Amino acid sequence: xxxSNAARxxxxxxxxxxxxxxxxxxxxxxxxxATYADFRFELIAGQTIATRDRELEAxxxxxxxxxxxxxxxxxxxxxxxxxxxxxDAAAATAARAIEVAATFAALNSEPVELAxxxxxxxxxxxxxEIDPFQVDDAEKIDFLLGLAETALGSGxxxxxxxxxxxxxxxxxxxxxDGSRIAQQRVRLQSDFQAVRIDPSTGAFESxxxxxxxxxxxxEYCASQYPxxxxxxxxxxxxxxKMASPSVEPGRYDLVIHPTNLWLTIxxxxxxxxxxxxVLGYEANYAGTSFATLDKLNTLQFGSPVMNVTGDRVxxxxxxxxxxxxxxxxxxxxxxxxxxxxxxYQLNRQMALKQGFGRSNGCAFADEPGHVPLQRMPNxxxxxxETDITxxxxxxxxxxxxxxxxxxxxxxxxxxxxxxxxxxxxxxxRGGKIDGQLKDVAYQAKTTDFWNSMEAVGGPSTYVLGGAFxxxxxxPGQIAPVSxxxxxxxxxxxxxxxxxxxxGR
Amino acid sequence: xxxxxxxxxxxxxxxxxxxxxxxxxRRSTANVRWANNTSTTxxxxxxxxxxxxxxxxxxxxxxxxxxxxxxxLEDLVRESEAACDGKPAAEDAMPLLEGDGTPPADWSxxxxxxxxxxxxxxxxxxxxxxxxxxxxxxxxxxYAEHETTTYWLATSSGLRKRYTxxxxxxxxxxxxxxxxxxSWTGQVTTTFTDLDLEGMYAKLEQRLDWSKTxxxxxxxxxxxxxxxxxxxxxxxxxxYESAARDADEGRTVFSKPxxxxxxxxxxxxxxxxxxxxxxxxxxxxxxxxxxxxxxxFQSVFDNGLETGRSEWxxxxxxxxxxxxxxxxxxxxxxxxxxxxxxxxMPGDGPSLDDMIARTKRALLVTSFWYIREVDPQxxxxxxxxxxxxxxxxxxxxxxxxxxxxxNMSPVQMFANVTEVGSSVPxxxxxxxxxxxxxxxxxxxxxxxxxVSEAT
Numbered sequence: 001x002x003x004s005n006a007a008r009x010x011x012x013x014x015x016x017x018x019x020x021x022x023x024x025x026x027x028x029x030x031x032x033x034a035t036y037a038d039f040r041f042e043l044i045a046g047q048t049i050a051t052r053d054r055e056l057e058a059x060x061x062x063x064x065x066x067x068x069x070x071x072x073x074x075x076x077x078x079x080x081x082x083x084x085x086x087x088d089a090a091a092a093t094a095a096r097a098i099e100v101a102a103t104f105a106a107l108n109s110e111p112v113e114l115a116x117x118x119x120x121x122x123x124x125x126x127x128x129e130i131d132p133f134q135v136d137d138a139e140k141i142d143f144l145l146g147l148a149e150t151a152l153g154s155g156x157x158x159x160x161x162x163x164x165x166x167x168x169x170x171x172x173x174x175x176x177d178g179s180r181i182a183q184q185r186v187r188l189q190s191d192f193q194a195v196r197i198d199p200s201t202g203a204f205e206s207x208x209x210x211x212x213x214x215x216x217x218x219e220y221c222a223s224q225y226p227x228x229x230x231x232x233x234x235x236x237x238x239x240x241k242m243a244s245p246s247v248e249p250g251r252y253d254l255v256i257h258p259t260n261l262w263l264t265i266x267x268x269x270x271x272x273x274x275x276x277x278v279l280g281y282e283a284n285y286a287g288t289s290f291a292t293l294d295k296l297n298t299l300q301f302g303s304p305v306m307n308v309t310g311d312r313v314x315x316x317x318x319x320x321x322x323x324x325x326x327x328x329x330x331x332x333x334x335x336x337x338x339x340x341x342x343x344y345q346l347n348r349q350m351a352l353k354q355g356f357g358r359s360n361g362c363a364f365a366d367e368p369g370h371v372p373l374q375r376m377p378n379x380x381x382x383x384x385e386t387d388i389t390x391x392x393x394x395x396x397x398x399x400x401x402x403x404x405x406x407x408x409x410x411x412x413x414x415x416x417x418x419x420x421x422x423x424x425x426x427x428x429r430g431g432k433i434d435g436q437l438k439d440v441a442y443q444a445k446t447t448d449f450w451n452s453m454e455a456v457g458g459p460s461t462y463v464l465g466g467a468f469x470x471x472x473x474x475p476g477q478i479a480p481v482s483x484x485x486x487x488x489x490x491x492x493x494x495x496x497x498x499x500x501x502x503g504r
Numbered sequence: 505x506x507x508x509x510x511x512x513x514x515x516x517x518x519x520x521x522x523x524x525x526x527x528x529x530r531r532s533t534a535n536v537r538w539a540n541n542t543s544t545t546x547x548x549x550x551x552x553x554x555x556x557x558x559x560x561x562x563x564x565x566x567x568x569x570x571x572x573x574x575x576x577l578e579d580l581v582r583e584s585e586a587a588c589d590g591k592p593a594a595e596d597a598m599p600l601l602e603g604d605g606t607p608p609a610d611w612s613x614x615x616x617x618x619x620x621x622x623x624x625x626x627x628x629x630x631x632x633x634x635x636x637x638x639x640x641x642x643x644x645x646x647y648a649e650h651e652t653t654t655y656w657l658a659t660s661s662g663l664r665k666r667y668t669x670x671x672x673x674x675x676x677x678x679x680x681x682x683x684x685x686x687s688w689t690g691q692v693t694t695t696f697t698d699l700d701l702e703g704m705y706a707k708l709e710q711r712l713d714w715s716k717t718x719x720x721x722x723x724x725x726x727x728x729x730x731x732x733x734x735x736x737x738x739x740x741x742x743x744y745e746s747a748a749r750d751a752d753e754g755r756t757v758f759s760k761p762x763x764x765x766x767x768x769x770x771x772x773x774x775x776x777x778x779x780x781x782x783x784x785x786x787x788x789x790x791x792x793x794x795x796x797x798x799x800x801f802q803s804v805f806d807n808g809l810e811t812g813r814s815e816w817x818x819x820x821x822x823x824x825x826x827x828x829x830x831x832x833x834x835x836x837x838x839x840x841x842x843x844x845x846x847x848x849m850p851g852d853g854p855s856l857d858d859m860i861a862r863t864k865r866a867l868l869v870t871s872f873w874y875i876r877e878v879d880p881q882x883x884x885x886x887x888x889x890x891x892x893x894x895x896x897x898x899x900x901x902x903x904x905x906x907x908x909x910x911n912m913s914p915v916q917m918f919a920n921v922t923e924v925g926s927s928v929p930x931x932x933x934x935x936x937x938x939x940x941x942x943x944x945x946x947x948x949x950x951x952x953x954x955v956s957e958a959t
Contacts, residue, residue: 050799055595058797058804059564061587065571066551081549083571100548103620104536107543107631138590159753197754202761204754204881281539283645284677284688287873287958369549410876410909412888414958417909419886421878441878443909443954474537474647474675475547476936494954501911501953502882 007125009184013043013170017085018067022174024087025069028094030176034078034101036114037071037094037176040325042169042368045133049164051144053152059137066368069094071176073101075111081369114348115359117328119178124322126185127315128217132166135218140164143221144192147231151194156235162192164221165213165468167480171325179327187318187480189213189468190221192231196238205438207238210259210405210423212465213480215316237424237436244436247425249497253400254442255393258485260422261381262465263406265483268446269301269308270379272415273335274362275344275354281374286472287413290446291341293354299341302450305384308336310345310377312361317378318466318480319364325372328361335379339451347374366477373473380464380484387458393489395431396455401440401495402426402433406465408441419443421498441496452493457486508552509612509666511577512658518581519660521558521565521588523600525807527794528656529553532617535649536627541634548620555796556584557804559600562593564804566796596798596830598805603662615654616668622650622696626674629701636705637678642712646676650696655794663808667790670694671939673931674701677891678708680715684959685904687711688871688891690733690931692939711870711892717903719895721955727866727922728950729859729896732930732942734872738885738914739778739847739942740935741875743816745883747800748825752835757883757915758825765825772820772918780844781813786929787939789846801843803828811842817918851927851943859925859944861899866946868894868901871933872910883913888956890933907959908952920947 018041029037044064050057067090068081078101082093144162151160166188173181191211197204209230214220221227256264276282277289291299312321312330321330326348335343344356351359364375394402405423425440426433466482508528515526529552536546554572558565558581565587572580626648637644650672657665675690689704751758751765758766782791793809795802806829815823824841832839860868870892878884886909893905923946930940
């Protein structure tokens with residue numbers, strides 16, 4: 001499979017001897033009796049730029065290169081990583097992985113076996129226009145400081161923190177089965193936070209545009225996302241928010257914008273349908289799930305308008321790849337159909353053991369030294385087929401709140417009880433926006449919340465949101481993931497007043 | 505593997521910048537993870553890092569690499585210098601700290617490494633526990649990790665520093681076969697020879713036994729006995745939100761209305777003290793600052809700054825906030841007060857058993873999870889109780905209670921402390937890396953905001 005993208009694999013990556021190292025490692029694994037082995041080589045370049053008010057705070061440039069051998073020997077996993085780029089060292093790493101498997105085989109009560117996947121060969125590159133690593137730092141710093149100047153120049157905010165993060169991930173995967181896959185993807189996140197302080201009382205509020213991170217290049221900042229407009233509008237919105245009434249706690253109808261709803265999808269649907277959580281693999285850390293296997297095809301997860309897919313193919317998605325870190329080709333599948341739980345996120349081991357057949361390709365490791373885990377695909381709530389607009393949704397609410405932008409989030413270890421705040425809260429009265437509110441949090445049980453969803457907006461309301469830093473596993477790993485969502489209408493959701501929660 | 509101390513010297517000798525800071529690290533880790541009484545993943549890794557920070561006309565250029573063969577060093581040095589181009593001068597620019605160029609005696613000694621051998625006795629003990637758990641209807645989940653990291657710092661201003669940081673921990677979750685009862689315990693260890701696996705297992709059994717009676721309670725304000733892991737995660741969250749600059753700028757719970765910060769104010773109960781100290785016995789940590797990038801929390805210009813004991817809170821009074829050299833100079837604050845990666849809450853009070861025995865009615869909380877900031881104004885945090893909430897009445901544990909979501913600021917929590925137990929080395933849950941010593945504490949009016957059905 002080759003991408004239609006014009007971009008090429010980074011020459012700094014293709015200059016590295018990953019093919020020879022992979023051949024040497026896999027040969028040694030085979031010689032030492034491994035029944036399965038794969039070799040993964042990665043070059044991950046990252047840059048973070050932070051500005052604080054009108055000053056540059058920090059620029060860091062990182063590059064992580066290395067490889068790992070993962071194999072099955074005596075029915076147990078063995079994993080070892082290396083950074084020495086000679087065939088002998090790669091072979092020795094394979095031998096270390098064999099030793100690790102032998103050491104832990106005694107702790108293993110079930111032999112590891114994997115679902116079938118045909119061997120793949122090819123190159124895949126994500127879709128972007130301007131490689132952000134080819135853009136001068138000065139241009140990026142000017143971009144961030146320009147946003148700060150716009151907001152601070154209004155005189156309505158005292159502080160502005162702006163940030164840009166960019167990643168280029170180059171990866172080579174080789175399997176003992178013959179797979180040989182090279183991939184490259186680019187992602188970028190930029191956002192800012194404006195802070196307004198009332199010096200007389202010490203009260204303060206902040207606001208961000210909650211700009212989605214994306215699998216795009218510098219074009220996202222340069223021309224696609226309206227950062228400058230947000231920098232102009234937010235100081236005034238923040239002034240209005242601080243003067244707005246504190247919310248009266250109680251039950252409200254909510255219209256939730258996709259810039260907020262993506263995170264609720266991530267936490268309550270994305271994590272609860274990870275099969276490794278369901279099976280207890282994360283019980284000591286990230287937690288388990290209420291969406292257990294016995295509920296597959298019967299659990300009314302949400303209302304009939306709820307349709308959710310998992311995919312690793314969405315254009316500009318952060319979890320989008322050509323092939324996962326077990327060599328499985330990217331796919332799209334149903335997780336929730338007409339409100340009913342119908343699917344999970346799989347890797348090859350769980351797919352076979354639980355009788356799902358083929359893996360749907362959710363294995364990912366965040367760096368060469370880490371073991372691939374089952375990580376989240378893009379998990380997205382589908383829009384309605386008819387074009388229900390945002391105005392239609394708001395028009396259907398007599399007395400409620402319209403919530404925009406993600407902020408604080410927390411959910412329990414089985415993914416029942418969540419509590420989220422937001423960036424902007426607008427009062428809805430008689431189907432119309434009527435000023436802002438502050439101190440709002442919504443709290444619910446996952447299935448109650450999604451069953452209270454009366455309507456989803458149409459394609460015109462759809463936004464692909466997401467995060468760079470979803471955490472899971474021990475040792476901890478992070479993963480980038482996108483979540484598409486339309487705006488949606490929920491009835492009778494519990495609203496807390498965060499100031500009252502603090503006992504004030 | 506390359507020789508980091510020699511690489512640092514070579515980088516400095518190649519540097520054409522006004523000043524140069526080079527940080528090297530070598531990390532050796534071994535880990536094993538298990539679930540449902542069987543091992544799942546494991547790993548053995550050696551890694552190295554090199555950070556080159558070039559400073560030209562107060563502009564900073566920073567690059568970090570984990571792969572830096574000799575023949576590429578010159579290019580990396582030039583790359584970090586080129587990274588200064590087109591940047592404004594750093595706001596926090598200060599002269600680098602000076603040394604006489606003499607390396608410490610162990611500067612070039614081989615770095616310590618960990619091997620799978622560290623788990624030898626432990627994995628046998630664990631296999632035994634798997635067998636015992638299986639035969640009694642319990643499932644074990646958990647993680648063990650051993651890590652040794654050696655850090656080197658060399659600067660063009662003559663600093664040469666090295667430190668070796670051992671770290672390790674074991675965490676075990678025990679669940680009934682139906683996952684409806686759950687308990688957790690953790691222990692910090694740097695050797696794996698001082699582990700009390702039997703004691704950990706006994707605690708899991710005791711808690712699952714207590715959970716045979718399941719009680720339902722409503723949200724509300726409760727007296728709670730928080731085990732050390734729960735206290736530590738709240739204390740650490742507070743420390744990570746305690747930069748002096750953020751407070752002085754008016755945007756944290758430690759800001760004083762009208763300007764400045766609340767140092768000197770009694771914000772917490774008189775029985776509460778919190779400090780960090782790199783030389784705390786058994787919790788020794790890096791005794792100098794290392795920073796790759798600047799923030800309100802740290803400054804690249806402070807690299808190599810000797811750290812010592814910092815009293816954050818003494819007898820309930822806020823005594824210090826994390827302060828860089830730049831911010832101390834700009835505000836005239838006494839300082840700097842560098843971040844230190846450990847935290848201690850002293851306590852020589854009663855044991856947890858004694859605290860339970862003298863309780864009229866309270867909830868005993870094992871640990872917290874998914875702690876996030878809801879409102880920076882009050883440092884209101886939300887989170888969940890996890891793996892064991894128990895109702896104590898008249899000095900006895902009556903049974904397990906449903907989990908709760910709480911909404912509570914650590915500042916308010918420490919203000920509501922009515923009894924401090926005995927401080928012990930503490931494995932934290934939410935924060936993975938910190939070395940801590942915390943006591944169990946009794947807190948009045950802890951706000952459990954809603955019920956969580958999670959088990």
